[in-house]
Amino acid sequence: MSATSLIHSVPAPAAATAPACQASVAASAPLVCWLEDCRKESVAQVGGKCSSLGELIHAGVRVPPGFALTTEGFRHFMAESGVAVAVQSLLKGADCSDLEALEGISAQIRALIESQPFSLDIEDQVAECYRKLSLRCCMPAAPVAVRSSATAEDLPGASFAGQQDTYLWVRGIDEVLHHMRRCISSLYTARAIAYRANKGFSDEQLAISVGVQKMANSYTAGVMFTLHPGNGDRSVIVIDSNFGFGESVVSGEVTPDHFVVNKITLDIIDRTISEKLICYTVDTKTQTSHVMDVPFERQKVQSLIDDEITELAWMGKQIEKHYGCPMDIEWAIDKDVPTGGNIFILQARPETVWSKKPQGQGGNAAVSAMDYILSGMLAGRRVS
Numbered sequence: 458m459s460a461t462s463l464i465h466s467v468p469a470p471a472a473a474t475a476p477a478c479q480a481s482v483a484a485s486a487p488l489v490c491w492l493e494d495c496r497k498e499s500v501a502q503v504g505g506k507c508s509s510l511g512e513l514i515h516a517g518v519r520v521p522p523g524f525a526l527t528t529e530g531f532r533h534f535m536a537e538s539g540v541a542v543a544v545q546s547l548l549k550g551a552d553c554s555d556l557e558a559l560e561g562i563s564a565q566i567r568a569l570i571e572s573q574p575f576s577l578d579i580e581d582q583v584a585e586c587y588r589k590l591s592l593r594c595c596m597p598a599a600p601v602a603v604r605s606s607a608t609a610e611d612l613p614g615a616s617f618a619g620q621q622d623t624y625l626w627v628r629g630i631d632e633v634l635h636h637m638r639r640c641i642s643s644l645y646t647a648r649a650i651a652y653r654a655n656k657g658f659s660d661e662q663l664a665i666s667v668g669v670q671k672m673a674n675s676y677t678a679g680v681m682f683t684l685h686p687g688n689g690d691r692s693v694i695v696i697d698s699n700f701g702f703g704e705s706v707v708s709g710e711v712t713p714d715h716f717v718v719n720k721i722t723l724d725i726i727d728r729t730i731s732e733k734l735i736c737y738t739v740d741t742k743t744q745t746s747h748v749m750d751v752p753f754e755r756q757k758v759q760s761l762i763d764d765e766i767t768e769l770a771w772m773g774k775q776i777e778k779h780y781g782c783p784m785d786i787e788w789a790i791d792k793d794v795p796t797g798g799n800i801f802i803l804q805a806r807p808e809t810v811w812s813k814k815p816q817g818q819g820g821n822a823a824v825s826a827m828d829y830i831l832s833g834m835l836a837g838r839r840v841s
Contacts, residue, residue: 488530489582492523492668502527504606504666509805516779518772518802521791522593523601523670524586526637528608530579531665534641538573544645553654559647567642575634583637583669584630590671598628600672600744603636605643608664625702626672626744633669640667673801674739675789677760678703679713681769682808683720683777683784689811691783693726694718694770698760700751701736703787703803710748711735714760718770725766732756765790768800776805783808 495503495511507525514520535541591599603624622643624636644665679698684691697713705711717727740747787804
């Protein structure tokens with residue numbers, strides 16, 4: 458059986474039924490759950506990132522499999538270890554305008570959280586999920602991304618997204634548990650503490666979930682917008698890509714290849730192949746991401762073939778249709794999975810710049826299939 462079929466055919470454990478993540482936060486709330494059991498309504502249980510991933514799976518979008526420590530698991534850990542009381546004591550009376558003092562408090566809190574073990578109950582459940590995830594991925598001790606997923610991400614008037622940490626290429630249950638604690642401790646960076654205080658959010662209002670997801674070993678990755686991020690044109694899909702992991706594209710370290718796709722016909726109507734000098738890939742000895750030079754003969758080679766561009770654009774359309782608004786999407790093409798099932802969506806969130814403006818304020822590009830066909834005829838461009 459191929460890796461692709463196993464990833465999608467091995468079911469989550471019977472105990473992790475679909476309503477699990479949608480249950481109210483109570484004594485019976487799960488400590489750990491599978492991503493496919495989450496929905497967009499699960500933010501209170503698994504945070505914004507994990508609920509979005511679960512919603513994508515529910516919509517039929519290909520997403521790397523994984524599981525999450527829930528907010529109930531987070532609260533259980535903080536209360537049972539005594540960390541919650543200690544954090545309140547350290548933060549009491551803290552001057553959030555004194556960044557130097559806040560850095561000291563943050564260091565104490567983070568060291569305290571990272572030194573505390575999880576309860577045996579949480580350790581056992583996480584270990585069993587990680588074992589089953591490795592089985593689904595057809596590899597022992599599967600490399601995973603350990604991702605923070607806060608409940609307060611992208612709230613109206615405040616955005617906590619990006620304030621917590623993500624760790625890549627984590628292998629082995631001990632390392633998974635260690636990096637889960639590091640994700641939790643990142644809730645208390647000096648920057649995050651000061652931001653919450655300035656926005657009037659108390660720590661009682663905030664909780665965090667930690668997602669553990671199969672690492673996409675991408676040979677090409679990037680971002681996709683279901684509108685034109687430069688002018689707001691909703692008739693197109695824009696894809697930026699580079700070899701290796703998407704970090705080089707998201708960080709702006711390279712000028713990526715740039716493709717504009719008509720949203721109706723999925724024709725590639727514009728392409729710019731850039732000179733890509735660096736990319737990120739995995740060091741197989743240390744299992745860590747590192748930057749490397751792109752070989753000279755590949756620097757000006759198109760990093761996506763046309764069929765992959767078309768499939769990505771089609772997936773973008775499905776995601777936009779499901780959410781009902783333009784989307785900002787991170788994606789990767791996994792070289793560990795056979796062609797035909799190796800394009801994965803890593804994250805999708807509503808686009809926040811042009812979506813807030815009236816549609817008439819977008820660009821003057823074609824906004825319907827007929828506009829596109831007519832403009833193509835006038836320009837002498839082949840339409841199909």
